[in-house]
Amino acid sequence: MGLREKLSEKKAVQSVIGLGYVGLPLAVEFSKAGLKTVGIDIDSRKVKEVNAGRSYIGDVDGVELSEVVGSGILRATDDFSILTDADTINIAVPTPLRKTKDPDISYIVAALKEIRKYLHKGQLIILESTTYPGTTEEVMLPLLEETGLKVGKDFYLAFSPERVDPGNEHFSTKNIPKVVGGVTPACTELAAMLYSAAGMNPVPVSSTRVAETVKLLENTFRSVNIGLVNEIAMMCNRMGINVWEVIDAAATKPFGFMPFYPGPGLGGHCIPIDPFYLSWKAKQSGFDARFIELAGVINGDMPGYVVVRVSEALNERKKCLNGSKILLMGVSYKKDIDDTRESPAYDIIRLISKMGAEVYWNDPFVEKLEEESDLANYLEYDAKSLAGMDCAIVVTGHTGVDYSVLVENCPMIFDARNVLKEFDSDSIVTM
């Protein structure tokens, strides 16, 4: 039976490489649609958790995971030899930046080296990791064709960006359209068939490069607009204008305006990183992506701006950062999730502890700090503990937190997220 028939009859065996924020939800969606799926991860703890039916990703429902694992439709392994039996392979491994802000696609290459060992006729490989335009055809394709197998004839290769937004209640892996670009028309068609079989909505595009650039445009759009509004926030502060009121009023325009909000800096595995994949690649064509670089500078300066503003506010109260007890309220990079990767909270911790502050943190979604845990202590969120602080900085404004406890007890609060707008208190300072 050929791949086309297997996909249309839901008889193909799926595999997903990398069971993190992107890969695990995808593997679960495949399984929930009745597609037999094997998840592969080099992290044996994740493999163990999946096989025990325990979810470690906020967006993956533990009951749903244990159901698909219990029924045998999903299982996980760290043994790549199962790819011998796999008809499709979706790759969702990390794509970080090196310290020099150059792309680090070593995880993709490492996964490919394993795939190559088991590549066989009729197999479909789809890269989902965010990466620069050209990765699929310039890096993946030659490595796979070294086996002697030909793309579009013996195996199929496509790129489909994952666009999931962790913590979003309305959109998840299942109902976010899947942009799909294959190396050949047959590659695009088969990749689209896989997503359709999983109940997703494929959006075919003409090439892998278009599909790769779609994701980078989306995240650059966010980065640039956040950079713009951060600059407007700093400008408004200098001019004595309330930026939050300006944005709320502008957002009443029924067309041509989309509100973005200032904050203490970018975080997560996407927006601070992905635009630099695009500007790096554009440089190779002699093109300088100025918006991307400028937004990166402005957004990267925001933790420092917050520290300056906190220091000024303390100064007005005849205090200084040196020796003050400062609480970071919310340390994840955005609201309602447990992910602290690239969180601006870490920059603020580093900056204020260097200036002599005694740093504390609290976050109802986060169990422990992945970085700088020696520089900041956990603080209980209660009246007595909060009253012992000199200042709190709201870095992440989670929903469901009772901020009245903070406002009533903490002598000064720098609210970088405007979550305290309902409270009327001289102790609150905003962006």
Ligand SMILES: NC(=O)c1ccc[n+]([C@@H]2O[C@H](COP(=O)([O-])OP(=O)(O)OC[C@H]3O[C@@H](n4cnc5c(N)ncnc54)[C@H](O)[C@@H]3O)[C@@H](O)[C@H]2O)c1
């Ligand atoms: N997190 C998001 O919100 C998000 C959204 C859209 C796209 N993306 C992109 O998706 C990709 C994955 O991101 P993520 O957040 O899921 O990362 P993650 O770190 O949560 O998960 C990646 C997983 O891959 C595993 N892994 C690493 N190398 C491997 C290998 N060679 N073989 C098998 N497994 C391997 C890791 O152990 C980890 O479990 C990145 O390119 C990212 O930019 C992320």
